[in-house]
Amino acid sequence: MTRWWRIFFVGGAIAYRGLFNWIRPAxxxxxxxxxxxxxxxxxTKLGQFAHAESREFYVVGNSVQACSMSSVYxxxxxxxxxxxxxxxxxxxxxxxxxxxxxLGRGVPVLANGLLVSAFTxxxxxxxxxxxxxxxxxxxxxxxxxxxxxxxxxxxxLLGSIGLRxxxxxxxxxxxxxxxLLFCGVNVPLSRLPGWMSAISRxxxxxxxxxxxxxxxxxxTLGRVGGLVATxxxxxxxxxxxxxxxxxxxEHESRRSAVLDTY
Amino acid sequence: MTAARIVWTSFVINLKMLAxxxxxxxxxxxxxxxxxxxxxxxxxxxxxxxxxxxxxxxxGMMGVWSTTLFASGGMIQxxxxxxxxxxxxxxxxxxxxxxLPFTLANAATGxxxxxxxxxxxxxxxxVPLRFAHPWLFVLSLPATVLSLGMMGLVLASTFxxxxxxxxxxxxxxxxxxxxxxxxxxxxxxxxxxHPISWILPPYWGILxxxxxxxxxxxxxxxxxxxxxxVASFAIAFATFGWFEHLARxxxxxxxx
Numbered sequence: 092m093t094r095w096w097r098i099f100f101v102g103g104a105i106a107y108r109g110l111f112n113w114i115r116p117a118x119x120x121x122x123x124x125x126x127x128x129x130x131x132x133x134x135t136k137l138g139q140f141a142h143a144e145s146r147e148f149y150v151v152g153n154s155v156q157a158c159s160m161s162s163v164y165x166x167x168x169x170x171x172x173x174x175x176x177x178x179x180x181x182x183x184x185x186x187x188x189x190x191x192x193x194l195g196r197g198v199p200v201l202a203n204g205l206l207v208s209a210f211t212x213x214x215x216x217x218x219x220x221x222x223x224x225x226x227x228x229x230x231x232x233x234x235x236x237x238x239x240x241x242x243x244x245x246x247x248l249l250g251s252i253g254l255r256x257x258x259x260x261x262x263x264x265x266x267x268x269x270x271l272l273f274c275g276v277n278v279p280l281s282r283l284p285g286w287m288s289a290i291s292r293x294x295x296x297x298x299x300x301x302x303x304x305x306x307x308x309x310x311t312l313g314r315v316g317g318l319v320a321t322x323x324x325x326x327x328x329x330x331x332x333x334x335x336x337x338x339x340x341e342h343e344s345r346r347s348a349v350l351d352t353y
Numbered sequence: 354m355t356a357a358r359i360v361w362t363s364f365v366i367n368l369k370m371l372a373x374x375x376x377x378x379x380x381x382x383x384x385x386x387x388x389x390x391x392x393x394x395x396x397x398x399x400x401x402x403x404x405x406x407x408x409x410x411x412x413g414m415m416g417v418w419s420t421t422l423f424a425s426g427g428m429i430q431x432x433x434x435x436x437x438x439x440x441x442x443x444x445x446x447x448x449x450x451x452x453l454p455f456t457l458a459n460a461a462t463g464x465x466x467x468x469x470x471x472x473x474x475x476x477x478x479x480v481p482l483r484f485a486h487p488w489l490f491v492l493s494l495p496a497t498v499l500s501l502g503m504m505g506l507v508l509a510s511t512f513x514x515x516x517x518x519x520x521x522x523x524x525x526x527x528x529x530x531x532x533x534x535x536x537x538x539x540x541x542x543x544x545x546x547h548p549i550s551w552i553l554p555p556y557w558g559i560l561x562x563x564x565x566x567x568x569x570x571x572x573x574x575x576x577x578x579x580x581x582x583v584a585s586f587a588i589a590f591a592t593f594g595w596f597e598h599l600a601r602x603x604x605x606x607x608x609x
Contacts, residue, residue, distance in 0.1 A: 117517045121524035129527030137392065140537030142399035261375040268379070268387045278394040 095191045102187065103195030110172045111165075123203070127157040127211045134277045135219055144279065147223075150215035151307050152276040155300045157211040158204035158239040159270060165200040166246025167263045170337070171253025179254070180350055183341055193337055194330070197243045204239040223307045230312040231303060237319055238299025241326035245295045247333035254340040255349075275300050295329065298322040359446055360454045367458035371424065377462055380423055385416030385466040386473045392536050393478045406481065406566055409474035411536035414559045416466020417501055418529055424459030425505035426522030428452065429512040433607055442597060442606060449593035452509055453502075460502035467494065490565035493575055497558030500582030504554050506589035513596040514605070535559050554581040 135149040170193070173179040182192070212231075215221035223231065249266060253259030271277070273287055274296035280288040291297045302318035312319070344350040371377045389412030396404050429452075432438040441451045474480035484490050508525075512518035531542070532549050533556040539547065550556045560574035600606040 115517070118520040121517070121520040125524040126527065129524075129531060133527045133531050136531065136541050137395060137537050138399075140541055141392075141395040141404075143395045144398065258375050261379060264376070264379045265383060268384050272387050272391055277391055278398065282394055282398050 095188055098187050098191035099195035100198065102192060103198045106169065106192075106196050107199035109178075110169055110176070123161065123207050124210055127153070127160065127207055128214050130157070131211055131214055132218070138277065146219055147221055147307060148279075148304065149277060150212070150219055150221040151304045152300050154208055154211040154215055155235055155238055155303050156271065156274070156276045156296060158208040158235065159242040159267065159296060161200055161204035161207050162239055162242030163246040163249065163267050163270070164263055165203060166197060166243050167250040167253055167259060169196040169200055170247065170250025171259045174254060174350075183345075183350065189338065189341075190334060193247070193334055197240075197247060200246065201236075201239050201243045204242065205235060208235050208239065221307075224309060227306050227309065230306045230315075233312065234299055234303045234306055234315070234319060234322075237322050237326065238296060238303070241295035241299060241322050241329070244326045244329035244333060248329050248336065251333050251336040251340060254337065254344060270294060270296055273297070293325070295322070295325055298325070356446070356450060359450060360457070363451070363454035364458050364461075367455050368461060371458060371462045377420060377424065381416055381420045381462050381465045382469045384419060385412050385470050388412045388415055389470040389473055390477075393474065393480075405474060405478060407563065408536055409470045409480050410467070410562050410566060411559060413467030413470035414497075414533075414535045414555060414562070415530050416470065417460065417463030417498060418533075418535075418555055419526055420463035420466065421456065421460045421501045421505040422508065422522050422525055422529070424462070425456050425509040426512055426518045428455050428459070428509055430518045436607070438607055442601075447590070447594065448513075448597045449506065449510070449590045452593070453506060453589075456505035456509060457499070457502045459505055460498045463501070464494070464498055484566045485568040486565045486571055489571040489575070490562065493558070493561040493565050493571060493578075496575055496578055496582070497554070497561060500554040500558060500578045500585065503582045503585035503589065507585050507592065510589050510592040510596050513593070513600050516605075529553060529555060532556070533559060552581070554578050554585065557581065 131150065131153045134153055135146055138144050138149050139146070173182055212221070245266070246263075249259065249263050252262055256262065273283070273291040274294055275283075275291060276296070280291060280297070280301075283291070298318045299322045302315040302322065305315045305318070306312065389409055392408035392412055393405055396408055429438065432441060442448055444451060471480075471482065475482055508522075512521070515521060530536070532539070532546060533553050534542075534550065535555065539550050539556070542550075557574040557577035560569075561571055561578055563569070564571045564574065597606075
């Protein structure tokens, strides 16, 4: 069991350092902090111009959604880039527990997503006058953790597809932008057509954003427990689907001898 | 004659290359359609249904800018990765002339965005397509795209020196959408940002397109977009020469 946790934590951290060795402040700050900052300003101003929703609506929606950039793209890369870097073969030849290898990669990605979300909330407070009650901060933090975990698990699924798909970036980009439209980030679900809100309820982010908005309005964690539990359930479902797909594609890639090929 | 042949041949080749890239399919078609849909829903939420064509044009221009930005940012970096940057720099024509057709092809690919959002708006959201000055719209569109191509050339020249061009491209997408007021009025922005808007070709480009579609003075913004395009080309020609010299002197041309 100790070995399992060691692979999970230490292996996850080493894999992150290896696969994301190109990240420098000059790369990280514009991409991971600059882009969410301006995204928040853009949608807040658009909402103001359209007379659509309150400023708080956009601050909470975009701040929670900001974690998905790290979670979706980061997790996709944390799995699929092993193939790109040519290290997938040695990794899968090792006897390490697959669940520990696979899930451990999500921890640094999740932490990064939380940092980006916290930064975007900070921007909302400093630049856009977002003032939630201080007492709601712990509940808001918990909601963001669960939502970031859910997005990370969704990223795992996309990363697993990247074990075989030729162009996994297409799927990751498409998923990321569709989440922006479907998950109630800037448009209330009640304003979307029925089929779109039905899909959004199966996606990460949707319930987390709804819970975060309720908490920011002053609701207690108990009142939004159902939404948080649903978001956690979606996370578990995507993690399970991602792991099963990972094992199936690993087996198929070995059988067809296409592990590292494009 | 040689310069025209370089521009035309390289333009066609790059257009073909971009047409087969799924990344640019997302950037120039899927992303603008998604952003247009978000804008349509937000305008409908605020009962600003009369502004749907406004949103459609703005979202299309957002796509033109994104395509120009990512392709211009990526152009130098991808050539570095592929080891072809030195060949381009070492060839006899000036570097700006070598890369001019790339940025023109990038901006021309961005025209898909405008077509995609206008057609999407018409088919899915019932946006009425009645243009106040259709011929001026036809004139404004290529002028705007050309001018954005020239702006892309200026950006590309800075990426010769900057190793993290892709990161800068990621950063610059939203600020230009905001500063140029592509889907909302710049009057919502602080007054100190207005001079920044005035020196950006997309600001005048969207004004020209919007006035041609919805009514208003087209010639002034059209003149501004053309003037800024010419100015961008002159700046790019100078900066390409300067930055190329610096990159050679510091031996950093191919460093990634």
